[in-house]
Every structure is written in structure tokens, then in C-alpha cells.
Amino acid sequence: MKNRTKPSASELVILKALWKLAPQSAREIHNAVEEKLEWSYSSTRKTLERMNEKHLLSVSEVHGIRVFHPAVNKVKTLARYIKDFTQSVLEVDGQIPVSMFADSKLLNEDELAQLEKTLQQKDES
Helix, strand or coil, rough: CCCCCCHHHHHHHHHHHHHHHHCEEHHHHHHHHHHHHCCCHHHHHHHHHHHHHCCEEEEECCCCCEEEEECCCCHHHHHHHHHHHHHHHCCCCCCCCCCHHCCCCCCCHHHHHHHHHHHHCCCCC
């Protein structure tokens, strides 16, 4: 079953932290996102649980500590955001130039190539 849930803005912040380094404990994730999200540790834990229920994350145990892994593909998730923004906000129906993401700190060269392919594909319903 494909995950068609688009993460919220705060969920995307957490996913980005996990795409950079996974697995991480709830405390490690909170420390990574605390400044950006400006919320309490309990809010981070609640969001992680909700993300797990939405199948955005997977959970395992390492040395008795719950750790979280991203359960959604980074490139596909970002492509969904990009398509949504360009179509619904900018009303662009044509090709999206991937060159505008060349300086991204989130994507490496291979991921940029994958993003280009993904953005060129028609949406699957």
C-alpha cells in the first residue's frame, strides 16, 4: 500500500531531521528540531506517535530505546510538495525546472536526478 499522506509542515521538519540521520530517539529528534519548531518535548513525542500512526515513520528498539526511521521516501515526498505548490499556488501545469533545486542542502546529485524523473512522471491516482 502506497502512502499518499502529505506530511504537515511540522512533520516535514521531523522527516528532514531523520533523512539526514536515522534512526534517532525521540529526545534526539526533539533536540534537532526544537529551535525550528519551538515546542515542548511532549509535543515532539505526540507528533512522532501521530506520524507513526500515519505510516510516515517506523519504530524499532535499540538497546531498550525506541528509535524512529523515516517510512516515506525523501525524493517522492519532496516531489509531492513541489508539485502541489507549483500546481495549486503558482498554477503551473508544465515541467518544473529541477535546476532551481541545485543548491539544496537536502538533496545530493543522485537525489536531484531522481527528483527530476519523479517530477516528470504523471500523478498516480
